[in-house]
Amino acid sequence: MQNIGHRTTEKLRKLSRFIEEKHGITLARAISENPAKIADILSGKESPTRKICTKVAAYFFIPVDIIIDDTKELPELDQLKVDEDLLSIQRNDLENDIEREKQKHFFSRNWRMIGYRKRVSLVLSILS
Numbered sequence: 195m196q197n198i199g200h201r202t203t204e205k206l207r208k209l210s211r212f213i214e215e216k217h218g219i220t221l222a223r224a225i226s227e228n229p230a231k232i233a234d235i236l237s238g239k240e241s242p243t244r245k246i247c248t249k250v251a252a253y254f255f256i257p258v259d260i261i262i263d264d265t266k267e268l269p270e271l272d273q274l275k276v277d278e279d280l281l282s283i284q285r286n287d288l289e290n291d292i293e294r295e296k297q298k299h300f301f302s303r304n305w306r307m308i309g310y311r312k313r314v315s316l317v318l319s320i321l322s
Contacts, residue, residue, distance in 0.1 A: 198241065198242060198243075198244065198247065198262050202241075202242050202261055202262055202264075203236065203242060205260075206221070206235060206247075208271075209268070210232075210236055212271050213276070216271075217276065217285075219281070219284055219285060221250070223284055224253050224281075225246070225249040225250055225253055227246065227249065232246075244258075244262070247261045247262050253277075254274050254276060255274075255275045255276075255277075256269065256274070
């Protein structure tokens, strides 16, 4: 089993910047990991685990050794590939989450201002 190199965090930072700038999603979202954990790894507070490195490698279609091994360099960023279908699903999920949060706050702020009949019809329309 290969040890994780010192440059692994640097490589993960580079991939994180790439995915955020080019595709508009975070690395945590891309690999379905806890955002706080990924933030700690990228800031250097935690060391990346082999599991995280494997997920990142799989997402970008590169061998995990490139991320883990200090002697190997990442491919050029314009050569990196991501699954466009998966990316589309992740973006759509993010948009749905944002819309759900907006709706939640709208109802909590305006619930008392809406009359009883309107509240009942609103609840019924949501449930159906």
